[in-house]
Amino acid sequence: xxxxxxxxxxVSLIVVLSLIWxxxxxxxxGLLLSLxxxxxxxxxxxxxxxxxxxxxxxxxxxxxxxxVYWLWLLKTLVKSNITVIKRIWKGPSSINPVVARIPxxxxxxxxxxxxxxxxxxxxxxxxxxxxxxxxxxYALSNNAIRYLMTGDMDRRVSRLEE
Amino acid sequence: xxxxxxxxxLVAMALALxxxxxxxTLYDRILSVNVFGTKTVLFIAVLGFLMGRPEFLDxxxxxxxxxxxxxxxxxxxxEYKHADASEAKE
Amino acid sequence: MSIFIDGLSWALLIxxxxxxxxxxxxxxxxxxxxxxxxxxxxxxxxxxxLILVGLMLQLDGEYTVLVKLILIVLFILLxxxxxxxxxxKAALHGGLRPKLGSNQEEQDEDVLRSFGPVKSEDTxxxx
Numbered sequence: 177x178x179x180x181x182x183x184x185x186x187v188s189l190i191v192v193l194s195l196i197w198x199x200x201x202x203x204x205x206g207l208l209l210s211l212x213x214x215x216x217x218x219x220x221x222x223x224x225x226x227x228x229x230x231x232x233x234x235x236x237x238x239x240x241x242x243x244v245y246w247l248w249l250l251k252t253l254v255k256s257n258i259t260v261i262k263r264i265w266k267g268p269s270s271i272n273p274v275v276a277r278i279p280x281x282x283x284x285x286x287x288x289x290x291x292x293x294x295x296x297x298x299x300x301x302x303x304x305x306x307x308x309x310x311x312x313x314y315a316l317s318n319n320a321i322r323y324l325m326t327g328d329m330d331r332r333v334s335r336l337e338e
Numbered sequence: 339x340x341x342x343x344x345x346x347x348l349v350a351m352a353l354a355l356x357x358x359x360x361x362x363t364l365y366d367r368i369l370s371v372n373v374f375g376t377k378t379v380l381f382i383a384v385l386g387f388l389m390g391r392p393e394f395l396d397x398x399x400x401x402x403x404x405x406x407x408x409x410x411x412x413x414x415x416x417e418y419k420h421a422d423a424s425e426a427k428e
Numbered sequence: 429m430s431i432f433i434d435g436l437s438w439a440l441l442i443x444x445x446x447x448x449x450x451x452x453x454x455x456x457x458x459x460x461x462x463x464x465x466x467x468x469x470x471x472x473x474x475x476x477x478l479i480l481v482g483l484m485l486q487l488d489g490e491y492t493v494l495v496k497l498i499l500i501v502l503f504i505l506l507x508x509x510x511x512x513x514x515x516x517k518a519a520l521h522g523g524l525r526p527k528l529g530s531n532q533e534e535q536d537e538d539v540l541r542s543f544g545p546v547k548s549e550d551t552x553x554x555x
Contacts, residue, residue, distance in 0.1 A: 199495030200396070257474045261447060264454035264467055271463055273526055296509035297473065302466065304516050314462055314516065314526055339438050343479055346445025353452035354468070365461050365519040372511055373455070373468045377448065379500065380476050384441075387483055395496040402500055406507040413518045 185229045189220055242336055249294055252329075256298045256320075263316065271316045275304070278311045278324050281334055291333040295324065340388040344381065351377045368412060375405035433485050440482030447475035461519060462526040469512040476504050 197212040223229050263270045278295075282288045292303040295313060300320040304312040315321045324330075351374055358370035379402045386394025454467025480501045487493055 202492035350452035
């Protein structure tokens with residue numbers, strides 16, 4: 177079982193690296209393709225030796241719902257960017273920074289990382305630190321904290337873990 | 339139109355550089371260098387299109403990778419430096 | 429059709445440039461490090477992506493260029509939050525504290541104490 181899994185990750189790494197090589201090179205003659213094969217094998221060998229081929233570097237188990245989540249995140253990103261830019265042009269009097277603790281309900285480390293990065297990616301809020309089941313968030317205004325307290329984003333990330 | 343985007347990026351780079359020189363704290367400076375690096379990536383990409391040489395994108399890609407690693411490395415360095423200093427004082 | 433795509437590309441490039449400049453101006457207008465970090469490194473993500481998407485629309489069939497642009501966008505989107513989180517955390521551990529606003533009723537006083545003592549030489553440097 178364990179061995180089976182690791183072969184799956186190695187194959188996925190080889191596929192990803194080959195796609196990157198083909199996408200960036202654009203040449204299909206024998207010399208460059210064989211150089212690509214050599215590089216891919218070398219990188220896979222080194223990653224294997226380093227022991228970093230696992231579910232952390234190749235998150236194959238993430239459900240397909242992540243695409244929907246990305247689209248939703250993109251929408252939030254644009255919306256909150258507009259508010260931050262408005263604040264920049266209004267000047268420093270329009271911000272009212274707040275630090276708060278936000279509970280997180282994700283079980284896996286990956287879910288927590290996705291949630292923390294999503295909070296940082298949407299402007300107006302930045303994750304300062306993650307403790308056991310709470311997160312310390314810095315926000316430019318109270319509205320952003322109130323939004324996070326409603327747990328909308330939290331639920332969306334939790335759904336990805338299933 | 340590429341020229342307009344290039345000028346906008348250059349203005350942003352200049353402002354970031356001013357902040358890096360003024361920047362009251364160390365972290366302000368690191369932040370400005372990070373912003374400067376991201377803007378450099380964008381500038382190289384736009385410049386490639388402006389001069390009709392899309393090969394510049396390779397440089398932009400490598401610059402993006404190096405920029406991120408450099409920022410993390412510098413932050414690590416200063417985090418540990420602070421820790422060492424406080425240990426030495428105690 | 430090509431005029432439409434060209435116009436869209438124009439609009440994206442101009443908008444991206446405007447967002448980049450706004451972020452850089454925010455770096456000078458905001459009062460302390462943490463709010464500056466918002467203004468700068470976070471508007472970077474949207475401004476940069478818009479410019480690169482605008483460039484993507486200018487392509488005429490070279491797929492390697494498209495792949496490279498997509499890789500750069502993905503890389504910026506993935507690393508920018510990581511870098512700003514690392515910056516914020518390093519600044520907190522280095523003894524820097526955010527200037528907080530006036531509405532204190534919604535925030536924890538103790539939240540920031542868990543990061544150890546405030547370094548006096550760092551705060552003295554502030555404006």
